[in-house]
Amino acid sequence: xxxxxxxxxxxxxxxxAAAAATTAGGVYKPKGLTQHEFDTLKTLxxxxxxxxxxxxxxxxxxxxxxxNPDMSxxxxxxxxxxxxxMKRQYHMDFxxxxxxxxxxxxxRIAYRKNRTPELAPGITFFNWxxxxxxxxxxxxxxxxxxxxxxGNRAIKEFKVPQEAIDYAIKRSPFA
Amino acid sequence: xxxxxxxxxVYDVVIIGSGAGGGTVTKVLADLGxxxxxxxxxxxxxxxxxxxMLKWPYEYPHRGALDGGASYFGHGRAFGFFSAHAxxxxxxxEPYTVAEGSKFNxxxxxxxxxxxxxxxxxSLRYADYDLKPYSRDGIGTDWPISYExxxxxxxxxxxxxxxxxxxxxxxxxxxxxxxKCPPPRVHEVLIKKAADKLGIxxxxxxLAVITQPTNGRPACHYCGECGRGCxxxxxxxxSQVQVFPAMKTGKVTLITDAMARELIxxxxxxxxxxxxxxxxxxxxxxIKCRTVVLAASCCESTRLxxxxxxxxxxxxxxxxxGTVGKYLTDxxxxxxxxxxxxxxxxPRHNSDGMGGAHLYMPWWLWDKKTDFPRGYHVxxxxxxxxxxxxxxxxxxxxxxxxxxxxxxxxxEDFGTHVSFAGRGEMIPNKDTYCEIDPNVVDKYGIPVLKxxxxxxxxxxxxxxxxxxxxxxxxxxxxxTVVKRNRPVEDKISVGGDIxxxxxxxRMGNDPQAAPxxxxxxxxxxxxxxxxxxxxxxxxxxxxxxxxxxxxxxxTAEYLADEMRKGNV
Numbered sequence: 096x097x098x099x100x101x102x103x104x105x106x107x108x109x110x111x112a113a114a115a116a117t118t119a120g121g122v123y124k125p126k127g128l129t130q131h132e133f134d135t136l137k138t139l140x141x142x143x144x145x146x147x148x149x150x151x152x153x154x155x156x157x158x159x160x161x162x163n164p165d166m167s168x169x170x171x172x173x174x175x176x177x178x179x180x181m182k183r184q185y186h187m188d189f190x191x192x193x194x195x196x197x198x199x200x201x202x203r204i205a206y207r208k209n210r211t212p213e214l215a216p217g218i219t220f221f222n223w224x225x226x227x228x229x230x231x232x233x234x235x236x237x238x239x240x241x242x243x244x245x246g247n248r249a250i251k252e253f254k255v256p257q258e259a260i261d262y263a264i265k266r267s268p269f270a
Numbered sequence: 271x272x273x274x275x276x277x278x279x280v281y282d283v284v285i286i287g288s289g290a291g292g293g294t295v296t297k298v299l300a301d302l303g304x305x306x307x308x309x310x311x312x313x314x315x316x317x318x319x320x321x322x323m324l325k326w327p328y329e330y331p332h333r334g335a336l337d338g339g340a341s342y343f344g345h346g347r348a349f350g351f352f353s354a355h356a357x358x359x360x361x362x363x364e365p366y367t368v369a370e371g372s373k374f375n376x377x378x379x380x381x382x383x384x385x386x387x388x389x390x391x392x393s394l395r396y397a398d399y400d401l402k403p404y405s406r407d408g409i410g411t412d413w414p415i416s417y418e419x420x421x422x423x424x425x426x427x428x429x430x431x432x433x434x435x436x437x438x439x440x441x442x443x444x445x446x447x448x449x450k451c452p453p454p455r456v457h458e459v460l461i462k463k464a465a466d467k468l469g470i471x472x473x474x475x476x477l478a479v480i481t482q483p484t485n486g487r488p489a490c491h492y493c494g495e496c497g498r499g500c501x502x503x504x505x506x507x508x509s510q511v512q513v514f515p516a517m518k519t520g521k522v523t524l525i526t527d528a529m530a531r532e533l534i535x536x537x538x539x540x541x542x543x544x545x546x547x548x549x550x551x552x553x554x555x556x557i558k559c560r561t562v563v564l565a566a567s568c569c570e571s572t573r574l575x576x577x578x579x580x581x582x583x584x585x586x587x588x589x590x591x592g593t594v595g596k597y598l599t600d601x602x603x604x605x606x607x608x609x610x611x612x613x614x615x616x617p618r619h620n621s622d623g624m625g626g627a628h629l630y631m632p633w634w635l636w637d638k639k640t641d642f643p644r645g646y647h648v649x650x651x652x653x654x655x656x657x658x659x660x661x662x663x664x665x666x667x668x669x670x671x672x673x674x675x676x677x678x679x680x681x682e683d684f685g686t687h688v689s690f691a692g693r694g695e696m697i698p699n700k701d702t703y704c705e706i707d708p709n710v711v712d713k714y715g716i717p718v719l720k721x722x723x724x725x726x727x728x729x730x731x732x733x734x735x736x737x738x739x740x741x742x743x744x745x746x747x748x749x750t751v752v753k754r755n756r757p758v759e760d761k762i763s764v765g766g767d768i769x770x771x772x773x774x775x776r777m778g779n780d781p782q783a784a785p786x787x788x789x790x791x792x793x794x795x796x797x798x799x800x801x802x803x804x805x806x807x808x809x810x811x812x813x814x815x816x817x818x819x820x821x822x823x824x825t826a827e828y829l830a831d832e833m834r835k836g837n838v
Contacts, residue, residue, distance in 0.1 A: 100492065105414070112564035136480075136814050137414075142672060142673065143672040143673070143676070144672070144673075144676065144677060145673060145674060145677065146677075152326075155331070155332075155333060158331050158332070159332065159335065159337075159338055159339035159342075160341075162337050162338035163337075163339060163340075163343075165338075165340030165343060166338060166339050166343075169392075177342055201672060205670055205672050206670050206671065207670065222666075225340070225666055225670075225672060225676075226663055226666055227339075229662050229666055229676075229680065230333065230335070230659045230660065230661075230662075231333065232333065233657040233661060233662060233680070234326075234327035234328055234333040234657055234658060234659065235328050236326070237330055239326070239481075239656075239657060239659065241677070241681075242657060242680060242681055242684050243618035243654070243681070243684065244654055244655075244656055244657055244684075245324065245619060245620040246322060246493065246620040246654070246656060247493055247494075247495070247496055247622065247655070247656050248324070248493065248620070249324065249491035249492075249493060250491060250492050251491075253452040253454050253483075253490075253492040253622075253623045253624075254453070255452070255454070255455055255456060255459075255619070255621070257617045258617055259324065259456050259460055259616055259617045259619050260456050262456075262616055262617055263456045263459070263460055263612045263613055263616055264459070264460070264463075264612075266611070266612040266614075267460055267463070267610075267612035267747065267748055268612075268746065268747065268748045269346070269460070269463045269464075
């Protein structure tokens, strides 16, 4: 039988190995996207969630795109739309545009209220990119730490810190 | 030339299905020294390999979204990638049909242990009045047994599988043999305060999770993910807790990938063999038996009886009452959640605990007048759960934008949501039943089930009551419920969704009205027993698994006794 103590020891090794695997160095070769699409996506992901690169967001999206034509179409189409819109506005693609130009564009497509026939494809695309970047980051070791999730481990006794209970009660109607 | 044919072994008992019912019968009979063959339609379970216990999403390149990100396109796996079940709402090549105008979903797990590998582990005793509903409110039918009959078997079941809880003295939630339940999480403390204010009992949860070493199984390690399966078996699954240990007695022959097709009877009307499809070779085989126990799940056992037709039983075996397939019910289901501002920015800590709530609300209006019959219990959700695909989709949609402000919104939102799920009693009705679809067979050539399902006002009113109750609790905690105007038909779960199907092969005192006697033995076929949820007369507001285990235990002991006496 595997008891909690054995599990505790085993899980440290297992976490370290898994973390190393996700942050392994080396140059990533895109599997589904072109190099330009991938580089653009990676920059976009990092703006959506600062730190997304550490969470492997672009790699996650690229992998799923390589496995699924529907997913691929969302990203190849969306990234092409973004470059076109940037060129029309700033005569540069997204990657080469200045930081301020990038955020100007994103400030338009990051909100439903800006939906016009002209911006609609960009808004739909950004919605996908945001959702999946967030998923990738917060399912990575970096994101899990960042959001403060402290579980998924074997412990001997389950306790609830009194300070957390006091914190919530003080802010509740039961104060 | 001549061929030496060894006569095939005749098993004392053939048990069909290895879930809660079949696992229990296997364990009880093996302990009594009776040799059994256990047929399971799915493959062998290998917990160390199959269960994703303590795995992180980043250990999988798709993080749980499945290959090609299928879950983003509505083709996700029921209960998510990490869940321990083997099966789902649809099985490749094994369809079921639903009558026009009905909606029904049927969840099947084909694996040793069946649905107990992943289920919610909620373990609630039926109350004394649950078993005598007709005597109490004049609706439906009483069970042929009383609480005194089943209570000793609840004791055995709880002692053996291990159930958390506390002595409360509440009539709707009888006390049992309990292990200590871990303390409530922060959001549960707030929920309890709201419940106290509203006069709703909110008590330590009753989960089939062990918090002290039990029969060689170590205590829970509190990773909060029972649904992924527990490698050290600190929660109950029939596979790990009953079938595997029973196999060590040498009395159990487990036959996997064996899809039961038909029960073979002799001229005296007794079952002599079970015909099954060996899935690995797609050939028909037969296994001989002195007695047979059906534990394939309420609906699969029903299907097997209805498909076992012969001279003198043209409408299916054990069906002289004509009621096999009728009286099918599921529990009602309704859920409501909200964000609780008091929980925002809470100091981070590990809130995993057991895989399920640490508190629950038993039905509290059992002695009060309501505008619907019977009742419901309330299950709780919330806490800082392990992030997964879609965990923050709600914040993304609400906050929009990007960058540091989005990250801040996610940080503040994490762990602030609570949810409530009601599970209530459905009254059996004539429009809810299953039968054999004459036009469709599965890939093994076995005729499939066709479901008819209808909720009535009794259930609709109950669900309206749930919505009002949950809204009251949330508002009392300082949360806001987004009011959505939708018809009650859209609020209530789809039949089958709660995966608490019971009742299609009823037990009763009158052989004209029920296929089984009060020991779940067929009135027509004396060596045929049913040990899943099919014999249930009603479907009280308590999840059925604990009662399946208790009744199966009772049936197994009765069967052993009858065998000893030479009656079967």
